[in-house]
Amino acid sequence: MKGRDRINSSLPDELILEIFNHLDSKQTRDSASLVCKRWLGLERLSRDSIRIGASGFPDVLVKILSSSFPNVKNLSIDERLSISASLPIQYGRRRHRNHSAVSPLQLHILAGGKTGSEGSSGKNGFDQLEADTYCLSDSGLAVVSNGFPILEKLSLIWCSNVTNVGLRSVAESCKSLKSLDLQGCYVGDQGIAAVGECCKLLEDLNLRFCEGLTDDGLVELAIGAGKRLKSLGIAACAKITDVSLVAVGSHCHHLETLSLDSESIHNKGVLSVAKGCSALKVLKLQCINVTDEALEAVGIFCKQLDLLALYSFQRFTDKSLCAIGKGCKKLKNLTLSDCYFLSDMGLQAVAAGCSELTHLEVNGCHNIGTAGLESIGKACMSLSELALLYCQKIGDLALSEIGKGCKLLQALHLVDCSSIGDDAICSIARGCRNLKKLHIRRCYEVGSKGIVAIGENCEFLTDLSLRFCDRIGDEGLVAIGQCHSLRYLNVSGCHRIGDEGMVAIARGCPELNYLDVSVLQNLGDLALSELGDGCPMLKDIVLSHCRRVTDVGLTNLVNKCTLLETCHMVYCPGISAAGVASVIASCAKIKKVLVEKWKVTPRTRRRAGSTISYLCIDL
Known part of the structure; x- marks a missing residue:
């Protein structure tokens, strides 16, 4: 009834808090908190996660947040992002200060809440501003430890001013940290x-x-907190050696995930982990001094292994993969990147032993060819994602076997595979009708015939990228127009594609929200007008280097695609300052426009200067 509050007078705090805990998005929570002061306070009590990017004064910010949200369990502070466009990110110990990035509210806080002449007299405000840092300090971390006592998850990404003092304060106060x-x-x-x-x-x-x-530090941690440790990641820590991994293997018996990127690790450390951590499920290694001996131990002792990723190994041979295939029967995800001494024999051993494999990536392993991948197609019926990058020896017959045997395949990535052509793509299209994602880049033997087969057979396709495949023309996209669920399309550099193909996409794919048609010399205004009529959900478009596109087509597009958020249009001679202004005027949600500086008028710059980026500043 109007004028009466039936909710607040009837529901206790506990019930409203429970309702807030079931809200599924931050936007919904924010809206609910605006109802009244009581709901604002209760919503703050129910908030358990906060994520902070780079900020002008993080120590001040965390103090404010800790007083408002006392029940936070998950706190993430990521200083990789710049404070403003004029303050470039630096990963070192220092950042350049930029007073223009400071808001009036922050200046007000620094001045002790004073206003007018009292707050701005002398140099007090800016002296304190100079003394502050743009990085979270140990003082700020002490505020975190005192203000969020039930913290369970803490992320400090590139917080370069944090030292042992701050970390100790967190450790001593946040004993529930997981x-x-x-x-x-x-x-x-x-x-x-x-x-x-x-x-x-x-x-x-x-x-x-x-x-x-x-x-010294990692050994102490393994001894003190190793009993519950399940996941450990180490990279670019030159002083971490096998001594640390021996301690991990001795004390962290429940370890499930290990990621190592180090030149200081040898067989001894990995052997210790393999023998001591039999529950290991995920192993990612980029250790140039580790040899077959270590991987053979993984195959013997780590029977629960689910994911294995091997990067840049110069000393692994097929013996390693044979041991993995023999011992790790539960392996589902395998990545082999730049492992030059692996051949078809190793992949055949994996296929014979790991029939539950669902994800396979082979990247730059130049001795793996058609026979190895054929064995995967014949044995691994559950394969759902396959990536072949820079695999010059893998030919059409390999993908023919994948098409015959892997009916559950949903994603296929091909990059610089010069021996794969239309016959392979046709086999995939006919056999893998559940395909949702197809990415092909610089595979010059793939033409319209294969893409037509995809369009005719893979009705669930949502993500298609055909970059610099210069044998694919309009007939391929006409067939893709039958994939009505398509949301992502990238045909940059496919110079045979023009208006006919894009018109078919516009008329057949109403859910399209990302489109890259850069470097299409035959694309004109007709295609853009049709896209405006047929693809109202479009959010991102890349038009760079499209010489036949003009202001007319661009205006027709943006008048209909009002959800547009990004538009890249550098080196489009037919687009002028008027076209750029029409994008800004028509798209209320626009976040980024990439264009030549000379095409932006002062009026457009005043209206939307923060959304405009320049590829070339002085043309």
């Missing part, structure tokens, strides 16, 4: 040792690019 991400932080052994001493519930630890760590 996940800690310190990627790019300059912390040392004392801080990590404190985490091991205090955070006995720790399950997930990321130490990628923590260059100050040595074996």
Whole structure:
């Protein structure tokens, strides 16, 4: 009844909090918090996650947030993002200060809440501004530890001013911590040792690019908090050696995920982990000094292995994959990247032993050819995603076997596979009718025939990328127009495609929201007008280097596609300042326009300067 509050007078706080916990998005929560002061306070109590990008004064910000949201369990601070367009990101210890990036509210806070002449007199405000840092400091981390006492997950991404002092304060106060991400932080052994001493519930630890760590800190952590540790990531930590991995293997018996990228790790460390961590499910290795001996141990001891990724190995041979195929029967995801001494024999061993394989990526393994992939097609019926990158020896017969045997395939990626042509794509189209994603780049033997087969057979296709495949023409896209669920299309560099193909897409794919037609010399205004009529859901379009597109077609497009968020149109001589202005005027949700600087008038710049980016500043 109007004038009466039936909800607040009837429902207790606990019930409203439970309702807030079931809201499925931040936008919905924000809307609910605007109803009244009571709901605002209760919504703040129910909020358990906060994510913070780079900010002008992070120490001040975390203090404000901790007082407003006391029940936060998940806090992420990511300083990889720049504070403003004029403040470029730097991953080092220092950032350039830029006072223009500071908001009046931040200046007000720095001045102690004073306004007018009192707050701006002398140099007090800017002296304090100079003293502050644009990175989270140990003082800010102390606020985090005191303000979020029930914290369970903490991510400090590239917070380069955080030291052992701040990390120790977190460890001593947040003893419920289960996940800690310190990627790019300059912390040392004392801080990590404190985490091991205090955070006995720790399950997930990321130490990628923590260059100050040595074996001393990681050994202490493994001894102190290793019993529950399930996930560990190490990369670019030159002082972490086999000594640390021996400690991990001795104390972290429940470890399930290990990611290693190091030149300092040898067989001894990986052997220790393989023998001591039999529950290991995910193993990612980029360790040039590890040999077959270590992978053979993984095959013997890690029977639960689900994902294996091997990068840039110069000392692995087929013996490794034979051991994996023999011992890791539950393997579902395999990535082989730049492993030059692996051949068809190793892939055949995986196919024979790992019949549950669902994801396979072969990247730059130049000795793996058609026979190895044929064996996958014959044995791994559950394969759902296949990526072949720079595989010059894999030919059509391999994909023919995939088409025959892998009926569940949903994603196929092909890059620079010079021996794969239309026959292979036709086999995939006829056999893998559930295909949803097809990405092909610089496979010059693939032409319209294969793409026509995809359009005629794969009705569930949602994501298609055909980059620089210069044998594909309009007839291919006409067939793709039958895939009415298509949402993503990239045909950049396919110079035979013109208006006819894009008109078919416009008329057949109403759900399209991403389109890249850059470097299409035969594409004109007719295609853009049809896209405006047929694809109202379009959010992102790339028109760069389309010489026949003019203001007329662009205006027709943006008048209908009002949801457009990004538009790239550099080196389009037919588009003028008037066309750029029409994009800004017609698209209320536009976030980024990439264009030559001389095509932006002062009026357009005043109206939407923050959304405009320039590829070439001085043309």
